[in-house]
Amino acid sequence: MRHVLTTPRLVLRPVTRDDEDALTVHWRASDVRRFLFDGEVLPAEEIAEAIEDSVRSLAGPPGGAGDVAALWVVTEAGAGTLVGTAGLRPLDDAGTELFYSLAPEVWGKGYATEAAGAVLEFALGPLGLPEVLAEIDEGNTASAAVAGRLGMTPFDVVPGLLGPMVRYRRAAGA
Numbered sequence: 001m002r003h004v005l006t007t008p009r010l011v012l013r014p015v016t017r018d019d020e021d022a023l024t025v026h027w028r029a030s031d032v033r034r035f036l037f038d039g040e041v042l043p044a045e046e047i048a049e050a051i052e053d054s055v056r057s058l059a060g061p062p063g064g065a066g067d068v069a070a071l072w073v074v075t076e077a078g079a080g081t082l083v084g085t086a087g088l089r090p091l092d093d094a095g096t097e098l099f100y101s102l103a104p105e106v107w108g109k110g111y112a113t114e115a116a117g118a119v120l121e122f123a124l125g126p127l128g129l130p131e132v133l134a135e136i137d138e139g140n141t142a143s144a145a146v147a148g149r150l151g152m153t154p155f156d157v158v159p160g161l162l163g164p165m166v167r168y169r170r171a172a173g174a
Helices: 017-028 030-036 044-059 111-124 141-149
Strands: 010-014 070-076 082-091 095-102 131-137 153-158 165-171
Touching (some): 010 044, 017 082, 030 095, 070 111, 082 131, 111 165
Parallel strands (some): 095 131
Antiparallel strands (some): 010 070, 153 165
16 A cells, blocks of 8 residues: 555554544544544544545655645554544645644553654655644643654744644754
């Protein structure tokens, strides 16, 4: 399968239509959607659209800095069960945003940094993006720490549904 990303402990494989049920359960969990979707429950149509957008985006050749919408299912190496997601999506008119989600039972293991780091390196390397952004709620100190460990630096504060959002970035070659 093209675009499979691996870390020492994780396998990130591109999402497929077969993942829709597991993705729906994961993304609708209250602890997962708290910061990822500002607490909103995504309708089934939006989840299906995210999958289709990713399938379409990753079907083309690597390279190109257009609107990237790519989603990976995160599993522990040697296991096939979804423990999270990581991906790229357009962030307003600002650029491409890195995002991730993890099941609460794997929080605190460093998986967020591993998974997000794999996607970030893919985006700035083979995909050829000039920079990648992250938009993090001010109260989400765990994600802010992940951004820092990935070498992303804050550059702006914008309003968000849950309060101020800090925008981070990392440029290719940084």
